[in-house]
Amino acid sequence: MVPYLTESRSKQKILSRQLFVLDDMMQLLERLESTDQLFNEPCPPNPGNEAHSRWKVLKSEYKEGVQDVEALISTLQDRMDKLHHKRDRLTNLVTALEKKKDLSLQMGESLQTAYNALRVCEGQLTQLRAETDATLDRSADWQHLRDALQGYVEETQGVMQCRLLSVGSSELCVELRPRSCGSSSSVQLEPLRLTVTWSPDDHFHLQVYQGTAGLLEESMKGCLSHLSAALLEVMQCYTSQGEMLAEIQALHSRFAIDWRPGQRLLVFLKTASSVCNLGVEEGYPSRGTATLISVRRDGELVDNAVLQPPQKTPSLTEWLEFLSSSPYV
Missing domain, CATH: 1.20.5 (Single alpha-helices involved in coiled-coils or other helix-helix interfaces)
Known part of the structure; x- marks a missing residue:
């Protein structure tokens, strides 16, 4: 390919020179007036220059x-x-402007809707303010009534020996506080806690919690109109065992004991390996006695014959004091 191009270039140069010579010859012929002049004219030194x-x-x-x-x-x-770039920018600006225009229209519609809603809310707010003022007036009246009722409740609780702990829509928690029991007015029973729930069909469910009071946990059900009688029955059951329960409650602070009212059994844990079981008869302490049932030391039974307090009919307190000091236990 390269030799061909080189040869073509040479041919073009030769052809151009021939054309230059031909051009000079034509100009020469144009200047001649006769053929004789052609033979007399000198030859150009460099034709085609x-x-x-x-x-x-x-x-x-x-x-x-x-x-x-x-x-x-x-x-x-x-x-x-640059013009294309400016045109593209202008197109983008026009598109953005159209979008902003549409957004502006939408915002205008939303603003109008919000303004209408605001006017409605202002009307409702005015109405609610009037209702609130009326409610506050009624609330003040109810507050005075509540304070008066609270005073009545406190007076009633003092007379009825009970205290209202909490109250809900369908449940209340009450604490019974019996007065002094027994011959000594210094003997006080711990408060007895119970919960009362009621149903829409005017029935109640009363649940007694043992806690440290020592009373057997039980529940009672019935018509709501019989609730007062049920509370009175629980109070009477609690106070009827007042002296025994007061003694057991006092022993809780001195000894490691566990009172099991269903079995009428008092478990005394002297040490980790010494366990004493005492039975309490019905009517204790006035008509019943407390007796030692068994003593286990290191898993072995101890003979009860060597364990007898000096008292003829010892009480629970005397039994525990004796057992805690006995070397056989």
């Missing part, structure tokens, strides 16, 4: 023109690129 010079000038002008055109094209291309 003038045409070749003009061709070089034209070629140089052409190159300069091409360079100018290329520079103009480059400048025009830059301007066109």
Whole structure:
């Protein structure tokens, strides 16, 4: 391919020189007035030089023109690129403007809706303020009534020996506080806690909690109209065993004991390996006695014959004091 191009270039140069010579010859013939003048005119020293010079000038002008055109094209291309960029930006701005216009319309509609809702809310707020003022007036009246009722409740609780711990929509917690029991007014029973729940069909469920009071846990059910009688029955059951329970409650603070009312059994844990079981008869202490049932030491039974307090009919307190000091236990 390269030799072909080189040969073509040489042929083009030869052809151009021949054209230059032909051009000079044509110019010469144009200047001649007769054929004789052709033979008398001297031969040009370098035929084609003038045409070749003009061709070089034209070629140089052409190159300069091409360079100018290329520079103009480059400048025009830059301007066109800038125009395209500006057109794209303008298109994006127009699109964004249209979106903002749509958003503005939507916000205007939303603002109008919110304004209408605000006017409705203002009307409702005015109505609610009036209702609130009326409610506050009624609340003040109810507050005075509540204070008065609270005073009545406190007075009633003092008379009825009970205290209201909590109250709910369908449940209340009451603490029974019996007065002094037995021959000594200093003997006090611990409060007995119980819970009362009621159902929509006017029935109640009363649950007694043993805690440290020593009373057997039990529950009672019935019509709501019989609730007062049920509370009175629980109070009577508690106070009927008042002396025994008061003694057991006092022993809790001195000895490690466990009272089991269902078995009427008092378990005394002297040490980790010494356990004493005492039975309490019905009617104790006035009509019943406390007896030692068994003593286990290191897992072995101890003979009860060697364990007898000096008292003829010892009480629970005397039994525990004796057992705690006995070397056999």
